[in-house]
Amino acid sequence: MNSTFMGLEISRRGLMSHQQALHVTGHNISNAENEEYTRQRVSITSMDPIYVPSLSRAETAGQLGQGSVVAQIERVRNSFIDDRIVSEKNAMGYWNSKNDFIYQIEQVYNEPSDQSIRSKMDAFWESWQELSKYPETRATREVVKEKANAFSNEIQHVYRQLDELQQDANRQVAAKVEEINNYAASIRDLNERIMKSEAVGDNPNDLRDKRDALIEKLSTIVNISVGRSDKDETIVYIGSENLVQGEVLHKLEAYLNPENKGFFGVRWAKSEAPVKITHGELAGLVEVRDKILRDNINSVNSLAVNIMDLTNEIHRDGFGKNGETNINFFKEIMVSDNVEGNHDLNNDGVYDVSAVFKVTGANKVDASAAIGITGTLTFVANDEIEGEIQISYAATDSIYDVMKKINDGHFGVNAYIDHNSHLALKATTAKDSDKKNFMIRHIEDSGQLFVGLAGILKQTGAAGSFDYRRINDIAKLLPDREHVTITPQYNPAAYMSVSSDILKDIDKIAAAQGKDIGGTGDFNKGNNIGDGSNSLRIANLRHKSAMVDSNSTFNDFYISLVAKIGSQGSESDDRVKNQETLLANLNNLRKSVSGVSLDEEMSNMVQFQHAYNANARMISTFDKMLETIIRLGA
Numbered sequence: 001m002n003s004t005f006m007g008l009e010i011s012r013r014g015l016m017s018h019q020q021a022l023h024v025t026g027h028n029i030s031n032a033e034n035e036e037y038t039r040q041r042v043s044i045t046s047m048d049p050i051y052v053p054s055l056s057r058a059e060t061a062g063q064l065g066q067g068s069v070v071a072q073i074e075r076v077r078n079s080f081i082d083d084r085i086v087s088e089k090n091a092m093g094y095w096n097s098k099n100d101f102i103y104q105i106e107q108v109y110n111e112p113s114d115q116s117i118r119s120k121m122d123a124f125w126e127s128w129q130e131l132s133k134y135p136e137t138r139a140t141r142e143v144v145k146e147k148a149n150a151f152s153n154e155i156q157h158v159y160r161q162l163d164e165l166q167q168d169a170n171r172q173v174a175a176k177v178e179e180i181n182n183y184a185a186s187i188r189d190l191n192e193r194i195m196k197s198e199a200v201g202d203n204p205n206d207l208r209d210k211r212d213a214l215i216e217k218l219s220t221i222v223n224i225s226v227g228r229s230d231k232d233e234t235i236v237y238i239g240s241e242n243l244v245q246g247e248v249l250h251k252l253e254a255y256l257n258p259e260n261k262g263f264f265g266v267r268w269a270k271s272e273a274p275v276k277i278t279h280g281e282l283a284g285l286v287e288v289r290d291k292i293l294r295d296n297i298n299s300v301n302s303l304a305v306n307i308m309d310l311t312n313e314i315h316r317d318g319f320g321k322n323g324e325t326n327i328n329f330f331k332e333i334m335v336s337d338n339v340e341g342n343h344d345l346n347n348d349g350v351y352d353v354s355a356v357f358k359v360t361g362a363n364k365v366d367a368s369a370a371i372g373i374t375g376t377l378t379f380v381a382n383d384e385i386e387g388e389i390q391i392s393y394a395a396t397d398s399i400y401d402v403m404k405k406i407n408d409g410h411f412g413v414n415a416y417i418d419h420n421s422h423l424a425l426k427a428t429t430a431k432d433s434d435k436k437n438f439m440i441r442h443i444e445d446s447g448q449l450f451v452g453l454a455g456i457l458k459q460t461g462a463a464g465s466f467d468y469r470r471i472n473d474i475a476k477l478l479p480d481r482e483h484v485t486i487t488p489q490y491n492p493a494a495y496m497s498v499s500s501d502i503l504k505d506i507d508k509i510a511a512a513q514g515k516d517i518g519g520t521g522d523f524n525k526g527n528n529i530g531d532g533s534n535s536l537r538i539a540n541l542r543h544k545s546a547m548v549d550s551n552s553t554f555n556d557f558y559i560s561l562v563a564k565i566g567s568q569g570s571e572s573d574d575r576v577k578n579q580e581t582l583l584a585n586l587n588n589l590r591k592s593v594s595g596v597s598l599d600e601e602m603s604n605m606v607q608f609q610h611a612y613n614a615n616a617r618m619i620s621t622f623d624k625m626l627e628t629i630i631r632l633g634a
Contacts, residue, residue, distance in 0.1 A: 013067035014615035097284025135532035318510025318534030355487035362455035375447020382412025383431035
């Protein structure tokens with residue numbers, strides 16, 4: 001027989017179920033503006049019936065219900081949408097990071113404006129043009145000096161700003177690694193709390209919200225993915241490696257990488273294996289630091305060193321107002337003070353390379369005529385991954401033909417004909433290490449092109465080859481050291497300046513070309529002070545393909561550099577806008593599933609309140625029934 005108090009128990013359960021439902025509704029409403037909150041839903045189900053099928057069960061008309069109970073309080077969450085947002089935030093962080101720095105690089109170049117490299121460079125060339133017309137006046141010489149100073153200062157200024165941006169990106173790499181570790185530690189702690197809560201039968205929805213919010217913040221910084229297949233633990237991956245696995249944390253470490261200018265590298269702290277970083281803010285920072293800013297710094301260095309070198313090359317052949325010659329216009333600072341060009345590349349205190357920037361042939365050549373000889377030239381690529389590169393020449397080839405083959409190879413050595421009709425070889429920036437910028441790696445000729453015709457090498461074959469990996473190898477080139485230029489000091493844009501000789505005495509500016517006295521084949525005596533032909537030769541550098549590594553003029557090279565960063569900035573800005581739109585759509589989709597609707601919650605509140613009141617009325621009714629029974633017994 002059923003208990004007299006059974007109805008009271010059913011109504012009590014109903015009161016408790018709907019009271020809890022009202023609490024959850026209030027929790028939802030109070031977190032309506034919390035972006036990290038997920039709407040919670042009460043699942044109310046019926047209690048097990050009082051009788052189960054058995055031979056001893058009472059003879060009653062079916063199973064009797066025992067009211068309701070809260071089965072669970074669940075988060076209304078779609079893990080597929082969450083994973084999409086994590087993935088897209090990887091990309092968003094990457095493009096945001098790049099966009100911020102590229103915008104700053106654009107501001108460094110400050111184009112177009114009067115305070116920029118291009119405007120200062122144009123003024124520099126124009127000052128030489130004006131000097132060629134009025135070489136006898138001190139005023140035009142003073143203008144050349146001042147315009148050269150202004151141009152040099154602008155080059156230095158741009159270099160310093162780019163270098164500061166690179167250092168800033170490097171510092172941010174270390175900061176992001178620390179941030180990743182902090183987020184990962186918090187996720188690990190939440191995993192532990194969630195697992196303990198679940199072990200005692202609780203449903204820690206608010207802790208899961210906090211964990212998901214941290215995962216999303218982490219996804220902006222680095223390329224993570226989330227493993228949810230194991231219900232007992234959530235795993236956060238970077239690539240294929242575990243960053244967090246349940247209660248286990250594998251930390252990252254920012255370490256000083258000697259192979260990359262001492263910049264911070266990122267590795268796993270325990271195994272010291274490199275971390276595969278492909279997306280997120282960290283990937284953007286590494287790419288900006290190691291590629292975009294490195295390319296821009298090297299381009300400014302290349303512009304500076306070629307202007308200094310070619311201006312000095314012509315200026316040394318000219319004569320000043322006082323008749324002096326063989327004077328550099330720009331300051332020359334070599335990477336080595338050793339006369340043989342020996343240099344300690346790895347900083348171990350021992351010379352290990354021969355650092356040669358340029359070698360000029362001793363013989364004048366007719367670059368358009370057939371060379372009439374055959375052979376093979378051998379070079380080593382400036383990344384040393386490709387190894388040796390061989391270029392064959394035939395008797396019917398001209399020197400221009402051979403130069404084109406060399407320059408089209410883009411392996412770090414370029415050929416050109418200088419102002420004295422000599423064949424010259426010059427190194428460009430390196431692909432493998434900035435320490436090897438402007439170093440010729442290897443020159444070898446199986447025939448007589450570089451040996452007899454151009455006069456670059458002393459001897460044919462491997463025995464007569466120049467290789468930078470051997471010290472004292474400058475002796476393989478020419479006995480005349482004036483034809484060999486040692487590699488400039490690291491980052492020549494940082495110290496570009498007018499030479500002290502010119503700063504002290506502007507009459508030493510070599511405006512005059514001079515004349516050949518005695519048939520020596522060289523200009524050995526200055527013309528009168530009205531000769532400005534050497535100034536004109538320097539001024540005409542602006543129109544020549546002087547940037548041998550790109551076969552362009554100085555102006556074209558710089559315009560291309562600015563246009564490239566502008567194009568990168570436009571791309572990154574478009575990508576950021578696209579990602580913002582995509583993430584906004586995904587967030588709206590998630591809010592439609594997980595967001596709190598105040599209208600819906602108010603409706604639920606009224607529904608649960610009515611149910612609560614009805615159960616209370618039921619208890620009141622059963623109380624009256626019990627009172628009647630008690631009176632009958634009395």
